[in-house]
Amino acid sequence: MMLELRNLEKTYVTRQGVTPALLPTSCTVKSGEFVSLLGPSGCGKSTTLYLVAGLERPTGGEIFLGDQRIEKPGRDRGMVFQNYTLFPWLTVRQNVHFSSRLANNRRWRSLSLPSIKEEDRADSLLDLMGLTDFADAHPRELSGGMKQRVAIARALANRPQLLLMDEPFGALDAQTREELQEMMRLLHVHQPRTVLFVTHDIDEAIYLSTRILVFSARPGRVIRDIAVPFGADRPLELKVTPEFLQLKRELFQLLHQDRPASQDRDDLLRRVVRSHSHPPSVSQPSSTTKS
Amino acid sequence: MKPPARARPSLFALRQPVPSWAYRLAAGLSFVSVIVLWEWISHRPSTNPIFIPTPERVLQIGGDLLRDGNLWADLKMSFLRVTYGFLLSVVIALPLGLLMGAFQIGEGFIQPLTEFIRYIPVPALIPVLMIMFGIGEVSKVMLIFIGTFFQLVLMVADETRRVSYELVQVSYTLGARRYEVVNLVLLRGAMPGIFDAMRLCHGWAWSYVIVAELVAANEGLGYRILKFSRFLQTPKIWFYLLVLGLVGLALDFLFRVVGRRLFYWADTSKR
Numbered sequence: 001m002m003l004e005l006r007n008l009e010k011t012y013v014t015r016q017g018v019t020p021a022l023l024p025t026s027c028t029v030k031s032g033e034f035v036s037l038l039g040p041s042g043c044g045k046s047t048t049l050y051l052v053a054g055l056e057r058p059t060g061g062e063i064f065l066g067d068q069r070i071e072k073p074g075r076d077r078g079m080v081f082q083n084y085t086l087f088p089w090l091t092v093r094q095n096v097h098f099s100s101r102l103a104n105n106r107r108w109r110s111l112s113l114p115s116i117k118e119e120d121r122a123d124s125l126l127d128l129m130g131l132t133d134f135a136d137a138h139p140r141e142l143s144g145g146m147k148q149r150v151a152i153a154r155a156l157a158n159r160p161q162l163l164l165m166d167e168p169f170g171a172l173d174a175q176t177r178e179e180l181q182e183m184m185r186l187l188h189v190h191q192p193r194t195v196l197f198v199t200h201d202i203d204e205a206i207y208l209s210t211r212i213l214v215f216s217a218r219p220g221r222v223i224r225d226i227a228v229p230f231g232a233d234r235p236l237e238l239k240v241t242p243e244f245l246q247l248k249r250e251l252f253q254l255l256h257q258d259r260p261a262s263q264d265r266d267d268l269l270r271r272v273v274r275s276h277s278h279p280p281s282v283s284q285p286s287s288t289t290k291s
Numbered sequence: 292m293k294p295p296a297r298a299r300p301s302l303f304a305l306r307q308p309v310p311s312w313a314y315r316l317a318a319g320l321s322f323v324s325v326i327v328l329w330e331w332i333s334h335r336p337s338t339n340p341i342f343i344p345t346p347e348r349v350l351q352i353g354g355d356l357l358r359d360g361n362l363w364a365d366l367k368m369s370f371l372r373v374t375y376g377f378l379l380s381v382v383i384a385l386p387l388g389l390l391m392g393a394f395q396i397g398e399g400f401i402q403p404l405t406e407f408i409r410y411i412p413v414p415a416l417i418p419v420l421m422i423m424f425g426i427g428e429v430s431k432v433m434l435i436f437i438g439t440f441f442q443l444v445l446m447v448a449d450e451t452r453r454v455s456y457e458l459v460q461v462s463y464t465l466g467a468r469r470y471e472v473v474n475l476v477l478l479r480g481a482m483p484g485i486f487d488a489m490r491l492c493h494g495w496a497w498s499y500v501i502v503a504e505l506v507a508a509n510e511g512l513g514y515r516i517l518k519f520s521r522f523l524q525t526p527k528i529w530f531y532l533l534v535l536g537l538v539g540l541a542l543d544f545l546f547r548v549v550g551r552r553l554f555y556w557a558d559t560s561k562r
Contacts, residue, residue: 053460053464054464055460055463055464072463073460074466075464075465075466077464078464078465079460079464081457081460083455083457085458085460085461087476087480088480088557088558089480089482089554089557090556098465099465099466102465102467102471102475103466138555138556139556140556140557140558151461155464155465158466164464
């Protein structure tokens with residue numbers, strides 16, 4: 001099912017004034033695509049995700065999933081947040097069952113039979129994510145990587161048409177992050193599901209996605225739409241191949257073009273040197289190497 | 292080769308845990324030093340035993356009171372008053388505080404009013420309560436209710452607000468409806484904090500029951516203390532104070548144990 005953003009726009013009104021977070025943006029995402037939203041912080045990529053999730057209302061434009069207009073959050077769009085948003089009072093299994101339990105409770109109230117099928121599927125997800133041994137543990141007993149696996153399993157348990165991920169691996173250490181990237185990759189190959197993945201990590205975006213939307217800094221807009229030329233089979237070693245690094249270089253330049261990094265750096269260096277030179281009367285901004 | 296000796300952490304490092312023996316030792320030491328101080332002062336010839344009786348005398352009198360005094364009846368009476376007043380305030384404060392914490396409009400409706408009432412000193416309400424409810428049980432239970440309710444409702448609302456908003460958002464994306472989020476997420480998530488607030492309020496309820504009983508009662512710990520004071524029976528007063536302290540300590544301990552049992556899942560590092 002196709003996701004379509006039509007002139008999607010978001011501005012925040014605060015006491016300080018009106019802040020545009022996302023300039024009018026249009027794009028379509030086809031079924032089965034893995035699309036990364038890449039950009040610096042405050043570029044509107046998370047805003048876009050929250051709008052698609054229905055957790056925020058757009059100031060302008062529309063979002064369609066298939067022929068359904070998105071107006072509020074729903075089970076058809078699963079979400080994974082950066083901070084592990086597990087229910088701390090539920091065990092791992094209960095967390096993953098949360099959705100089907102809700103549905104069962106309602107069915108119970110309307111006096112029809114609860115379905116066991118959904119819970120079976122949730123259990124097989126636990127198995128898939130390597131969580132079976134921890135099924136009865138509470139979130140506080142889990143490592144960050146484990147918690148994020150549970151969060152992904154919980155989102156997938158609904159069989160959502162769209163999986164929305166907001167920097168899901170941002171809080172993890174480098175090793176765990178790669179582990180989960182690989183898992184995410186395999187998951188997507190074996191059950192192609194449309195994914196919108198927000199990140200500011202270029203490597204992560206290239207490794208995972210079939211397509212990358214590059215956002216510019218505030219106010220946010222999509223400045224480039226790049227198809228990732230790698231196939232389904234992506235070993236981690238891909239990250240050090242020339243093709244990968246070439247694409248990485250391209251994206252790096254794209255992300256840094258509106259902010260000349262070297263200029264910032266000179267300025268910073270000057271300040272560092274100044275703070276180290278005593279007495280302060282010695283001001284030689286040009287000879288920075290002396291420190 | 293010998294393993295490197297593990298550095299013993301200092302007992303006086305800022306905000307660092309100390310071994311449990313050291314903690315218990317410190318706790319025991321504080322009690323012992325107070326008792327020693329009491330012994331010393333009360334045995335000085337210049338001390339009037341009517342003001343400060345010796346610990347031995349207090350314990351001896353206490354033994355008598357336990358055997359044939361009204362202590363048990365007083366304790367039961369005060370306990371029942373506290374329990375009724377406290378339960379009444381929990382039953383009303385819990386749903387109201389939850390709504391206040393869940394909906395900002397509810398907060399607007401209840402919070403400013405509650406803050407206002409909270410600052411009226413509760414003992415100042417006693418005359419009003421007596422006129423309204425008489426000098427019977429109702430006015431005492433009402434005093435405890437008023438004393439704890441307005442505090443508890445604000446604390447429940449605070450705890451509800453403290454549940455991470457992301458949990459609310461994730462519940463919505465998992466298909467939860469609004470009432471389900473309130474029920475299954477906000478209430479559940481706030482429960483450890485609410486239980487702790489209940490523990491604090493329960494402590495205050497014991498203060499208010501004594502206040503109520505000092506004013507008008509025929510039974511109860513506060514009433515008895517006032518009566519002892521009229522006859523200058525200070526050892527008995529002191530023993531009743533000891534009992535009050537112990538009962539408070541025991542109930543607080545009970546709350547903590549039950550809380551830890553019920554909310555073992557809570558991440559204690561965050562609180």
